[in-house]
Amino acid sequence: ISRYHFKKQAHFYPKSVSHFLNMDSAKEIFMEFVGQAGTVFEVGKSILGLIENHWEFPRGIDENVNNLRRKGDRLNGQKEGIESRIKSKLRPRKKISKEVVLYFEDVKRMNGEIPILVSKVSTRSFFSRGFLVNDVRKMGEELDELLEKGRFSDDLLVDDLSWIGQVLPTPSFVVDAIELVKNKIIRYLRNDGVQKIGVYGMAGVGKTTVVKLVNNELLKSVSNFDIIVWVTVSREFSVIELQKKIAEAMNVVITVDEDEILRAGMLYEILTEKGRFVLFLDGVWEGFSLEKVGIPEFSGGKLVLTAQSMDVCRQMDCHVIKMERLPEQDAWQLFLDNVGHNLMNFTDLLPIARCIVERCAGLPLVIVTVACTMRGERSLSIWRNALVELKSNILEWVKNEVYSQLRFSYDRLKDPGIQKCFLTCASYCEDLGILKGQLIMDWIEKGLIDEMGSKEVMLDKAQAILRTLVENCLLEDVGNERVRMHDLTIDMAKLIIQELTFFCCSSSPIQQICIFFQFRLFILLSKVLSCNIL
Structure with a gap:
């Protein structure tokens, strides 16, 4: 180029200088110029080719963009309809099919891409819009494909083979009091600030029933939990x-x-990998370390346990819910639901039936058992006899279901002194309850509280024993500084006391109890001596 420039300016220089530029040099310069021009031509040709392939006259592009918006609105309406269908059909053990999941992902992507393309078209110049015509066309075709793809029939859901959980059998009739406790537990489960829930109450009050209802509610409705695990805990x-x-x-x-x-560690890893879980432990008799078992404690995991002792719930650091006995109206409703509502047609039986329900003392298990026994019975004498039997020994009606639990609660007291104090309560026959102060003084006066240096210390010991009996649901705090023993518990205590009647003919319960424990000690010493002799 410099030589070409030099040649161009040669006529300004003396002839001697321009003489240096011979014909060969001129030819070389010309060929170089032609080569460079060819390169420029090829570049221009390529650019024109690109424009030809990617640029179209933007005729009607605004209308096409409006069509994109309309198709996007139709697509979102279709998506909302599919979501409503899924919501109405989604149940545990089911999950959204992979095809539907991919459809939702595509819709989400299109909802992000449409506004971007619309913005480009509206802000570009006439010439630049020509490069967007093809993009608008392709997006319209993709929207058409998605609208066609979204015409799902009934294959929205498939079986979830990874699901863990089992619906449990529950009573057909649920009274309001139990329904209220169920709803309270569910509210706790939905609260991220609550990880552990403890439900306690005496045997037969409905603890297992209410947590079964919660289990089934979580399984039958769409919840935030990935797995629901139910375990019945062994007594030992x-x-x-x-x-x-x-x-x-x-x-x-x-x-x-x-x-x-x-x-x-293995159990911890499995539960953590499963995600959000609810673990039901039914029938916990003593506190234990979750870490030692391998149960993770985090906001996604929930523990619900039932126990007969408030102390167990406290040891496990649970939010405590006490299962109270049914109020009179709920107890009567539960009885009618199980014995049959046509009982209301037999006016001569109604007063006796009311007395029977009152004798059941608000325990659902007892009410249901007695009602099922009397179902279809219309003989007045049979109903009267049933009431007499219930008054004499209600435990005989539900011995298999309740007695073992009550007896286990008694045996777990372990301290013979506490057991003696409990058994004496069976000798009080006050429907309004026993005054706490009177009961404590009776224990001290009858020598059931060991001498401990001062009366104040003995009173504190007696108060601690009373609290233990209440928290283990062997006594019931009825307010006004009174406690009461449930009829079932009284019958259980009497059965225990009767174990010693073979050895003592005294009518005094206190003397019977003392002899009973002396006899147990005698048996134990006899076994030890026999082992030493052998």
């Missing part, structure tokens, strides 16, 4: 046994040969 608590039961409920195997810490 064992970390290994509990770990094994939890694992079995989740369809996984944990070998008992593993170290306890390793088993806990």
Whole structure:
């Protein structure tokens, strides 16, 4: 180029200088110029090709963009309809099909891309819009495909093979009092600030029933939990046994040969991987370490346990819910639901039926058992006899269901002094309850509280025993500084006292109790001596 420039300016220089530019040089310069011009031509040709492939005259592009908006609105309406159908049909053990999930993802992507393309078209110049014509066309075609794809029939849901949970059998009739407790537990489960819930109350009051109802409610409705696990805890608590039961409920195997810490780690990992869970532990008799078992404590995991002792719930750091006995109206309604509402047609039986329900003292298990026994019975004499039997020994009607639980609560008191104090309560026959102060003074005066240096210390000890009996649901605090023993508990205490009647003919319950414990000690010493002799 410099030589070409030099040649162009040669006529300004003396002839001697321009003489240096011979014909060969001129030819070389010309060829170089032609080569460069060819390169420029090729570049221009390529640019024109690109324009030809990607640019179209933007005729009607505004109308096409409006069509995009309309199709986008139709697509979102279709998506909302599919979501409504899913919401009405989604149940536990079901999940949204992969095809529907991909459809939702595509709709979400289009909702992000449409506004961007519309904005580009509205802000570009006439020439620049020509490059967007093809994009508008392609997006319209993709929207048409999505609208066609969204015409799902009934294949929105498929079976979820990874689901864990089981609907449990519950009574057909649920009274308002139990429904209220169920709703309270569900509210706690929905509260991220509550991880552990403890439901306690005496045997037969409906603890297991209410948590079964909660379990089924979570399974039958769309909840925030990934798995629901139900475990019935053995009375003789064992970390290994509990770990094994939890694992079995989740369809996984944990070998008992593993170290306890390793088993806990495996269970912890499994529960954590499952995500948000609810673990129901029915029938917990003593507190234990969640870490030792392998139950994770985090906002996504919930623990619901039932116990007969408030102390267990307190040891487990639970939000405590006490199951109270049914109020009179609910008790009567539950009785009618199970005995049959046509009982109302037999006016001669109604007064006796009312007395029977009153004798059941608000325990759902007893009410249902007695009602089912009397269902279809229309003989006045049979109803009168049933009332007499209930008054003499209500425990005989529900011995298999309740007695073992009550007796286990008594045996777990362990301290013979507390057991003696409990058994004496069976000798009080006051419907309004026993004054706490009177009961404590009776214990002290009858020598049931060990001498402890001062009366104040003995009073404190007696207060602690009274609290233990109340928290283990062997006595009921009825307010006004009074406690009461449920009729079932009285019958259970009498059965225990009758164990010693073979050895003592005294009518005094206190003397019977003392002889009973002396006899138990004698048996124990006899066994020890026999072992030493052998």
